[in-house]
Amino acid sequence: TRLYGWLHDYQITVFESTPALIVPFMDHIESQGLDISSLRLLITSSDSCSVRDYRRLQERFGSQVRIINAYGVTEAAIDSSFYDEPLAKLPAVGSVPIGKAWLNARFYIVDAHLNPVPVGVAGELCIGGPGVARGYLNRQELTSEKFVVNPYIAGERLYRTGDLARWMADGNVDFIGRIDHQVKIRGYRIELGEIETVMLRFADVKQAVVIDLADEQGNKYLAGYAVCAEELDLSALQTYLQQSLPSHMVPSRLMALATMPLTPNGKLNRKALPVPEESVFAGADYVAPRTTVEQTLAIIWQAVLGVRSVGIWDNFFELGGDSIKALQVSSRL
Known part of the structure; x- marks a missing residue:
């Protein structure tokens, strides 16, 4: 209510925040029939936005407000790309693409040796252009690791985001997740974001997160968490994942949550996810x-x-x- 009061009293025209804040806020706007006539641009950013939530925003408010999805990092002047495509081009499930590089940014998706990867192949997203920062103050070692010489443009730096992404056929970029969210279990290297995308295809799953945990013996396993509109049938979800994923990518334990834990700035807090109990062990x-x-x-x-x-x-x-x-x-x- 206070947030709406500021938006209304100051006739705010551009509103940018995390999907975790924007989605319930716009639900409140709709349920109360509140006036948002001053608003011209609504930007979801700073965390992944599910296709489900983005589609609902567009269908309910797209005729009144321009809605786009943004991606960016502080080290490259915050917003570096925008996804602003017709609703018909939106993927069926998963997360909304992060779009195309904007103005003072250039995107490169590369392998570990900074070689470009083909369309559809996952690699590290690097950002070039005049918006890239000089480095971290008094942290030379970290600066050398993250800010590297651009092998494609003389005299320019690249910022290695640590984010995993891939080029889409239409030139947009699909964000997969953090490279440090890659895990190795039983000899297999696994992209947790790929499992989450499959989980989002199941029934009414609204949000999905997969992490790796260790049991009492220190053995790693995958744990999956889902927020669902209705009561979630964990057994049916497990069966679906077994049919849709290689066996080594199927979470060993599944847990239904009412909401995902968030950090104070509205991003997913993976460290606050509970350890699944034995009663929800997939089996x-x-x-x-x-x-x-x-x-x-x-x-x-x-x-x-x-x-x-x-x-x-x-x-x-x-x-x-x-x-x-x-x-x-x-x-x-």
């Missing part, structure tokens, strides 16, 4: 071991996999098993 319906052999196997699986209970229909690999853990089971048997 088959629990059927207790019946015979002495089954009970012995269950005890060994529990010890090796770091889980509190194992049923006779549980899948070893869905519970976090791999070839190394299989050898541990064999030796204990």
